[in-house]
Amino acid sequence: xxxxxxxxxxxLSVPANREKMIRKAEALPADFIMLxxxxxxxxHEKEAARVRVAAALREALWQGKVRACRINGxxxxxxxxxxxxxxxxxxxxxxxIVVPKVNDASEIQAIDYVLxxxxxxxxxxxxxxxxxxxxxxxxxxxVEQIAFSSRRLEALxxxxxxxxxxxxxxxxxxSGHGDSEAFYPGDRWHFPLSRMALAAKxxxxxxxxxxxxxxxxxxxxxxxxxxxxxxxxxxKWAIHPDQLAIINEVFTPAEEDVKRAELILKAYEEAQAKGxxxxxxxxxxxxxxxxxxxxxISSQWRAITGKST
Numbered sequence: 001x002x003x004x005x006x007x008x009x010x011x012l013s014v015p016a017n018r019e020k021m022i023r024k025a026e027a028l029p030a031d032f033i034m035l036x037x038x039x040x041x042x043x044h045e046k047e048a049a050r051v052r053v054a055a056a057l058r059e060a061l062w063q064g065k066v067r068a069c070r071i072n073g074x075x076x077x078x079x080x081x082x083x084x085x086x087x088x089x090x091x092x093x094x095x096x097i098v099v100p101k102v103n104d105a106s107e108i109q110a111i112d113y114v115l116x117x118x119x120x121x122x123x124x125x126x127x128x129x130x131x132x133x134x135x136x137x138x139x140x141x142x143v144e145q146i147a148f149s150s151r152r153l154e155a156l157x158x159x160x161x162x163x164x165x166x167x168x169x170x171x172x173x174x175s176g177h178g179d180s181e182a183f184y185p186g187d188r189w190h191f192p193l194s195r196m197a198l199a200a201k202x203x204x205x206x207x208x209x210x211x212x213x214x215x216x217x218x219x220x221x222x223x224x225x226x227x228x229x230x231x232x233x234x235x236k237w238a239i240h241p242d243q244l245a246i247i248n249e250v251f252t253p254a255e256e257d258v259k260r261a262e263l264i265l266k267a268y269e270e271a272q273a274k275g276x277x278x279x280x281x282x283x284x285x286x287x288x289x290x291x292x293x294x295x296x297i298s299s300q301w302r303a304i305t306g307k308s309t
Contacts, residue, residue: 003154004129006066006095007031007303008206008235009251010244011157013070015040016049022056028241029248032066037082038073038100046078054089068131070098074107083111087118087128096129096154101162103138105149112150127152131208134196135159137166143196147203156200157237158193160210177212177224187227197232206234215240225250234300252304253297261294261301268294 012030014021016037025033035056041049053069071082087094099111108130115128130152134143140163147156160177169188177189193209200207209228212221221243225236229250236247253261264281268291271279279286 003151003204005299005303006129006154006206007300008066008155008208009304010235010247011068011208011237012241012244013040013211013237013239016053016056016069017041017045019052022052022060024241026060026062029244030065030238030241031235031248032068032096033062034068034070034098034237036070037078037086038070046072047081050082050085051089053086057086057090057093066095067093068096068098069094070100070133073101074099074110075101075103080114083114084118087115088122091118091122091128092124092126094128096131098131098133098157100133100159101135101139102132102146103136104142105145108132108146108149108153112152115152129154131155131157133157133159134192135162135166137163140192140195143199144202147199147205153203153205155206155208155234156196157208158196158210160189161213163192177210177220190231193228193231193233201232207232209233209236211237211239212243213239215243218242218246222246222250253301257297258301261297264290264294265298 008031010030011032011034012025012028013034013036014025016022016035017040022035035053037046037049037053057067057069069082069086071086072078083097087097097111097115099108102108111130115130118124119127130150131154132139132146132149134140134146134156135158139146143156147153164171197207199205209224212224214220225247228236233251235251238244238247264286267279267281267286
């Protein structure tokens with residue numbers, strides 16, 4: 001089972017019990033729409049929300065967006081019905097299932113087995129991907145094992161609010177990114193972000209950052225995006241449509257970087273054809289790491305534009 005390449009600059013979370021918000025999401029410039037069955041849906045609305053998710057997956061015009069659903073946690077009485085009801089009804093229109101509060105690799109493996117059975121029974125021609133949300137102390141402690149748990153797994157997601165609660169971290173402002181850092185001498189999210197990104201990249205997965213809580217603070221959002229992009233993250237969750245433009249901008253390669261990447265790859269192909277193990281460009285030696293970075297930038301650009309420069 002090979003992992004598909006999906007664009008994950010911006011991930012918009014949409015409550016599955018809010019019909020108007022689901023319909024509005026169809027036209028928003030998010031790469032990835034996540035219909036949420038977990039925290040945003042009250043217990044008494046869970047069953048009806050599953051029906052609404054299946055209908056939206058089948059009926060909405062998603063215009064090339066990644067179609068995802070976040071189920072409830074595996075330690076709840078709702079997760080198994082989320083999987084069965086949504087996948088049996090609309091699994092052929094579903095790209096990814098997001099699994100919240102993953103504590104152990106066995107949770108991802110269990111969902112993998114169930115999905116395989118449903119796909120065989122329903123005759124689906126393609127496999128549904130998985131994302132694991134790392135938002136507990138146990139999950140961060142075992143993030144390496146989780147990252148290598150299944151070939152279905154496509155990304156790790158940082159769940160900042162529950163992570164901070166799990167560690168009893170004090171808060172002086174809004175939840176998660178955007179919380180005041182004045183009382184802490186440094187970036188207290190640097191360690192978990194770095195550790196999660198390392199595990200994701202080692203396993204060949206995408207890394208997705210948590211949302212920025214203060215959706216009116218665009219300068220703070222940009223700073224948060226730049227920091228996580230600098231650590232190797234591929235995108236960021238959004239909690240408000242107004243955040244999408246900045247997130248997409250920061251996680252889109254700059255034009256000069258794209259052009260440089262294409263020049264490196266062209267020179268690399270020419271060197272390979274000549275049997276050369278190393279080569280130079282503009283008087284500078286190009287190493288294997290530079291080639292890998294160029295390949296990543298070029299692949300992302302093609303995913304964004306549908307073509308290369």
